[in-house]
Amino acid sequence: LEGMMAAAPCSLLLLALLCVAPAALAAPRTLVLLENVNIRETHSLFFRSLTDRGFDLTIRTADDPSLSLIKYGEFLYDNLIIFSPSVEDFGGNINVETISSFIDGGGSVLVATGSDIGDPLRELGSECGIEFDEEKTAVIDHHNYDISDPGQHTLIVADPENLLKAPTIVGKSELNPILFRGVGMVADPDNPLVLDILTGSSTSYSFFPDKPITQYPHAVGKNTLLIAGLQARNNARVVFSGSLDFFSDAFFNSAVQKASPDSTRYPKTGNYELALALSRWVFKEEGVLRVGAVSHHRVGEDTPPSAYTITDLVEYSIVIEKLSDGKWVPFDGDDIQLEFVRIDPFVRTFLKKNGGKYSVEFKLPDVYGVFQFKVDYNRLGYTHLYSTTQVSKRRHANDTGTGFASHFSIPVASLNIYMWGFFLH
Template sequence: RIEFDEEKTSVIDHHNYDVSDPGQHTLIVAESQNLLKAPTIVGKSTLNPILFRGVGMVADPDNPLVLDILTGSSTSYSFFPDKAITQYPHAVGKNTLLIAGLQARNNARVVFSGSLDFFSDAFFNSAVQKASPGSARYSKTGNYELAVALSRWVFKEEGVLRVGAVAHHRVGETQPPTAYTITDLVEYSIVIEKLSEGKWVPFDGDDIQLEFVRIDPFVRTFLKKNGGKYSVQFKLPDVYGVFQFKVDYNRLGYTHLYSTTQVSVRPLQHTQYER
C-alpha cells in the first residue's frame, strides 16, 4: 500500500531547497538520480532537477507492485513546516516518496503525486537552482518532461506488450502434431509486439525465456529474435505427460506478458524402439 502523510504536512529538506523558497525549505529540488531506473516510466534519465512542493508518502517495501518513481534525498523528511519536531516523522530520507506508481496484476496503472504544483505551468517553466553555494542554475525544470513520460505510461501509451501468433511443430515440419513423442526435436515461435505511437511494432528484447512445463519446468531456454518473432529449437525431455509451452515475461515498466500452449507428449510406440 501507499500512505500519504497527515494534512498540512510537507516534505522538508534543509539541504536541497530552491533559491526562491520563502523560508520553510518546502520547495524541494529533486535530482534526476532519485528517479526510478526505468526509462519506460520516467523517460530519459538526464532530466534537469525537478521542483516539488507537497506532501510525502511512504510505501510498503514488501509490495512488489508499488513503484518508487521519485524519492526524496537522504536529508529529506515529512513534517509540519511550522511546528517543532516532537515525534519521529512519518517519512525520513530516501523512504520519503514524492511520486509513486502502481501496476496491478491485471496491468491497470495508477500514479500518485504528493504535489499538485509539480504539474503546474509555473513549475514547468520555472528556473531551478539549489540554495546551497556553488549550485548550478538551470533555466528550466525537468517537471514537464517527467510529467509527459508519466502520463504516457499511466495512460498506456508506453510500455504495453501483447502476444501475437504462437506456433510450434517438429523441426522440418510446419504443422503441430496431435501429440509429440519423447525426445522429439521441436521448434517454438511467438510474436511479441509493443505499442509505439499508437501502432503495434515488433518488440526488441534479449531476455525473453520459454519454459516447457509439467508442474515444474523441464526445459528453460532463451528465445532468440528471428525477424518479427522469437523462436527456439530444443529437444523434448525423455518424459511423457501433458506439458505447456510457457512464456511469462514480467519486466519493470511493461505490462505482464503471459502465454501458455498445452501439448501432449507420449512415449515411444512399440514400433519405434530400436531392435
C-alpha cells in the same frame, strides 16, 4: 435495379469503414476532476499535452453532482485524473469504492495531492499501498531546496538521480532537476507492486513546516516518496504525486537552482518532460505488450503434430509486439524465456530474436504426458505478458516402456500371487 447493384459495393464499403473508424479513431476517454476551475488555467500545459495526443478530456470539479464513472455496469471512461487534493466528498456517485472498482476493472488513474490532502485521497492511497503523511505536513529538505524558497525549505529540488531506473516509466532523456512542493508518502513494505518513482534525498523528511520536531517524522530520507506508482496484477496503472504544483505551468517553466554555494542554475525544470513520461505510462501509451502469432512444430516440419513423441527436436516461436505512438511494432528484448512445463519446468531456455519473432529449438525430455509451452514475461514498466500452449507427448510406438508409467507396472505373476494370498486370508 442495376443502379442499386452498382451502389451496393459502395454501401458495403462505407458500412465497413464506419464500423472500423470508431476503433481506429477512438480517443482515450478521460475524466478530469479539479479542485476548482482555475486549475484548468494554471495547469494548461499539461492538459494541452493530453489533447495534443488525442485524449478526449471531460473536465469537471470534484464535487460536481452529475459525476459518474459507471453507467449500467459499464465504465464511461478509460482514464481518471484527480487534481483535487483537499476533496472531502466527490460529487455524484463517485467515491473511493467506485474508484477502486475502476482500477480493478483495468482503468488508469493519475492523482496529484498536496499538503491539504483530504481523507478520500488518503484512503485511496491506502488501497493502493501508499500511506500519505498527515494534513498540513510537507516534505522538507534543508540541503536541497530552491533558491526562491520563502524560508521553510519546502520548495524541494529533487535530483533526477532519485528517479526509478525505468525509462519506460520516467522517460529515456536526461532531465534537469525537478521542483516539488507537497506532502510526503511512504510505501507499504508488504506490497511488492508499489513503485518508488521519485524519492527524496537522504536529508529529506516529512513534517509540519511551522512546528518544531517533537516526534519521529512519518517519512525520512530516501523512504520519503514524492511520486509513487502501481501496476496491479490486472495491468491497471496508478500514479500518485504528492504535489499538485508539480504539474503546474509555473513549475514547468520555472528556472531551478539549489540554494547552496556553487550550485548550477538551470533555465527550466525537468517537470514537464517527467510529467509527460508519467502520463504516457499511466495511460498505457508506453510499456504495453501483446502476444501475436505462436507456433510450434517438429524441426523440418511446418505444422504442429497431434502429439509429440519423446526426444523430438522441436521449434517454438512467438511474436511479441509493443505499442509505440499508437501502433504495434516488434518488441526488442533479450531476456525472454520459454519454459516447457508439466508440473515443474523440464526445460527453461532463452528465446532468440529471429526477424519479427522470437524462437528456439530444443529436444523434448524423455518423459511423456501433457505439457505446456509457457512464456511468462514480467518486467518493470511493462504489462505482464503470459502465453501458454498445451500439447501432449507420448512414447515411440516401439518403446517398451522407460517412462513414467513403466515405473508403476506390476508383473502379472506377482499380481496373481498377491491376489491369491489376499483370498487365503
